[in-house]
Amino acid sequence: MSETPIAYTRHAFMRGARAALPVTLSSVPFGLVCGVVANAVGLSYAETFLALSTLYSGTIMLVVLANWGPPVPIVASIVTALIISLRLGLWGPLMAPWLDRIPWLQRVINLQFLGDQPWAMNIAEMRSGGRDAGYMLGTGTIFWVTWLIGGSAGYFGASLIALTPGHPIFFAATASFIATLVNMARLPRDVIPMVASAITALIVNRMMPGNSWYIMAGVFAGVVAGLLRDRLHPPEETGA
Amino acid sequence: MNASGFFRLDPDTLIAIAGMTAMTLTCRVGGYWLFSRMKPSQTLRDGFGYVPASMLIALIAPTLANAGLAYAVGAVAAAAAMFMTRSFVVATLLGLGACWAIWEY
Structure with a gap:
């Protein structure tokens, strides 16, 4: 490691923002889908904006809204958010060389x-020798603003068409999950966890329809199945 | 504009959003704080690693099982498009288009 201290400058902020701009276009459809679904389940724009801007997770929004009320499933929503967010706990430590040098609130x-995407961009920047944490805030800001624009456009676009409960537009959420799954499933490593999770989710959903506990049950079964398989057949050092 | 109103803030919805935001914040900031002090065990890392795929399939499977042909066709189209193009935009649009076409038919 070089001796250059970690900086936090406006210059790097602008550089990160410029680098992020073309990449953000790929996140627009996901935002649109979130806005459409939020409108369809009856959230007001104020509620939608709050969720888009502070919760800032399209996956959590889509999962939770797929099982929305009335009544509002408060506990199930919060537990779902926790389960989905767990993996994010492992991200921060990798950014520590930058984060450790800036004020706590920042x-x-x-x-x-x-x-996801700005995080990957920042890891790449850091590994290529980047020593300015302003880059992180620049990429993050551009993605956040684009996300709000995409989600809002989806929300207002959806009010232009009459959405009945069985409308195929709702399939957009499922299609985006399928695309994400195809993109990030590690084969063959994730196959056994996925089979265990799918079967468990189907059974629990059949037993307890109308809420989202089947997701938690599926994740639990998938993680346990994966860890058990690793115990019985340890993955090779070079693999996965 | 739908009947729910532009600026309506339902208390239960607010609690749910605040609670969910607290969870993401706890995981993101808490993970940084905790794992800057202690190294996560290999089992914990592996376990977290299985969460995304397990979660997505748990979400997709019952939806498809409870829906009709249009969703099944859309699912195959979305998966195939993503596999071939690796483009989130193309996969979502093609999947939606295929589903919508069958539904209209």
Whole structure:
């Protein structure tokens, strides 16, 4: 490691923002879908904006809204958010070389508003020798603003068409989950966890329809199945 | 504009959003804080690693099982498009288009 101290400058902020701009376009459809679904289940725009801007997780929004009320499933929603967010706990430590050098409030802001793609961009920047944490805030800000624009456009676009409960537009959420799954499933490593999770989710959903506990049950079964398989057949050092 | 009103803030919805935001914040900031002090065990890392795929399939499977042909066709189209193009935009639009076409038919 070089001796250059970690900086936090406006210059790097602008550089990160410029680098993020073309990449953000790929996140627009996901935002649109979130806005459409939020409108369809009856959230007001104020509620939608709050969820888009502070919760800042399209996956959590789509999962939770797929099983929305009335009544509002408060406990199930919060537990779902916890389960989905767990993996994010492993992200911050990798950004520690930058985060450790900036004020605490700035650390919290940078951590909360770093999505999947900007996070990957920042890891790449850091590994290529980047020594300025302003880059992180620049990428994060651009993604956050684009996300709000996409989600809002989806929300208002959806009010232009009459959405009945069985409308195929709702399939957009499922399609986006399928695309995400195809993109990030590690084969063959994730196959056994996925089979265990799917079967468990189907059974629990059949037994307890109308809420989202089947997701938690599926995740639990998938993680347990994966860890058990690793115990019985340890993955090779080079693999996965 | 739908009947729910532009600025309505339902208390239960607010509690749910605040609670969910607290969870993401706890995981993101808490993970940084905790694992800057202690190294996460390999089992914990592996366990977290299985969460995303397990979660997505748990979400998709019952939806498809409870829906009709249009969703099944849309699912195959979305998966195939993502596999071939690796583009989130193309996969979502093609999947939605296929589903919508069958539904209209």
